[in-house]
Amino acid sequence: MPTAREAAGRAPAGGVGLRGVSRQFPGDPPVLAVDDVTLDIPAGRIFGIIGASGAGKSTLVRLINGLEPVTSGSIRVGDTEITGLPEHKLRAVRTGIGMIFQQFNLFRSRTVFGNVEYPLRIAGWDAERRRARVSELLGFVGLSGRARAYPEQLSGGQKQRVGIARALATNPALLLADEPTSALDPDTTGEVLRLLRRVNTELGVTIVVITHEMDVVRTICDRVAVMADGRVVEEGEVFDVFAEPRSAVGASFVGSALRDRPSDGELERLHATHPGTLLRVAQREGVGLGVALGGAAARGVDFEIVHGGIQTLQNRAFGSLTLQLRGTPEAVDGLVAEIARRTEVEVL
Numbered sequence: 001m002p003t004a005r006e007a008a009g010r011a012p013a014g015g016v017g018l019r020g021v022s023r024q025f026p027g028d029p030p031v032l033a034v035d036d037v038t039l040d041i042p043a044g045r046i047f048g049i050i051g052a053s054g055a056g057k058s059t060l061v062r063l064i065n066g067l068e069p070v071t072s073g074s075i076r077v078g079d080t081e082i083t084g085l086p087e088h089k090l091r092a093v094r095t096g097i098g099m100i101f102q103q104f105n106l107f108r109s110r111t112v113f114g115n116v117e118y119p120l121r122i123a124g125w126d127a128e129r130r131r132a133r134v135s136e137l138l139g140f141v142g143l144s145g146r147a148r149a150y151p152e153q154l155s156g157g158q159k160q161r162v163g164i165a166r167a168l169a170t171n172p173a174l175l176l177a178d179e180p181t182s183a184l185d186p187d188t189t190g191e192v193l194r195l196l197r198r199v200n201t202e203l204g205v206t207i208v209v210i211t212h213e214m215d216v217v218r219t220i221c222d223r224v225a226v227m228a229d230g231r232v233v234e235e236g237e238v239f240d241v242f243a244e245p246r247s248a249v250g251a252s253f254v255g256s257a258l259r260d261r262p263s264d265g266e267l268e269r270l271h272a273t274h275p276g277t278l279l280r281v282a283q284r285e286g287v288g289l290g291v292a293l294g295g296a297a298a299r300g301v302d303f304e305i306v307h308g309g310i311q312t313l314q315n316r317a318f319g320s321l322t323l324q325l326r327g328t329p330e331a332v333d334g335l336v337a338e339i340a341r342r343t344e345v346e347v348l
């Protein structure tokens with residue numbers, strides 16, 4: 001589906017810049033929901049913001065679309081500095097921003113067609129253009145046959161696809177997705193995430209995904225910011241954050257998505273059932289772990305893979321394996337040193 005932006009041959013728009021942004025809610029004591037956040041969300045990418053409940057993610061989204069004023073700092077959306085803009089100018093900025101929500105927020109009394117058409121009516125499109133645009137959007141999200149259905153007749157995944165079609169109706173450069181898959185089962189989650197990926201690659205829309213699930217970040221995001229207590233505790237390319245989380249909160253989210261490291265209980269059981277050395281080995285493409293382990297027998301070391309998980313991250317294999325190594329201490333040390341020349345290792 002060619003967009004107006006593509007037709008005009010413009011570069012992706014929709015980047016966001018936050019400089020020292022704070023938002024404090026009055027109360028006793030006051031709540032500092034967003035605390036001195038500086039962040040660049042580059043145009044044309046999928047940017048994840050992950051954090052536990054109460055970390056300040058939703059407040060950050062409401063600051064970006066101007067629904068909440070900042071207490072201090074400044075926010076740029078596209079080329080527009082939105083800090084301090086009067087409401088009528090903020091409304092104009094908001095027409096360039098689409099929103100989708102965890103609970104879909106569809107009008108129950110309107111059909112699929114009526115829901116997707118709604119923002120076009122508000123924007124003053126005439127009936128013929130509205131019809132053509134809605135049909136184009138429903139084709140894009142794979143719901144052409146469901147135009148006359150009501151939301152209650154749709155599955156969760158279909159409802160979210162309607163939400164996405166509606167959010168895209170007026171051709172926004174930026175899509176804010178607030179927990180877009182948290183109400184969905186794993187299969188439907190995959191379907192909605194694949195659609196969001198197409199929105200990004202085929203339409204060039206910048207997407208900000210708010211989530212508490214690192215699996216969502218792993219599946220579609222290019223960059224991620226980790227939030228805790230209103231602050232961004234780390235930020236970077238998704239691969240780098242997975243490979244080497246720099247904050248305890250980031251490491252815990254990464255662990256929850258990879259599930260490759262034995263828990264304390266599992267480790268205790270492994271030590272009881274697998275005598276010898278337990279070695280956790282980071283595995284990525286190009287590490288050559290197979291070559292190192294291929295030489296184990298010649299060194300007089302037996303090995304067994306006893307735990308681990310390898311997943312695909314930004315099209316690259318990634319994860320870790322826990323090995324049981326048995327042999328003389330010198331032989332085991334020699335093999336560990338050989339593996340350590342290739343990748344990170346940890347004796348558990």
Ligand SMILES: Nc1ncnc2c1ncn2[C@@H]1O[C@H](COP(=O)(O)OP(=O)(O)OP(=O)(O)O)[C@@H](O)[C@H]1O
Pocket residue numbers: 025026027031032033051052053054055056057058059060212
């Ligand atoms: N309007 C408000 N008035 C007072 N406190 C608020 C308001 N909105 C949010 N907060 C507080 O700000 C903090 C951050 O909330 P926020 O909803 O942004 O977090 P979140 O990371 O989105 O969490 P969740 O995933 O549970 O929505 C919380 O302590 C919350 O109680």
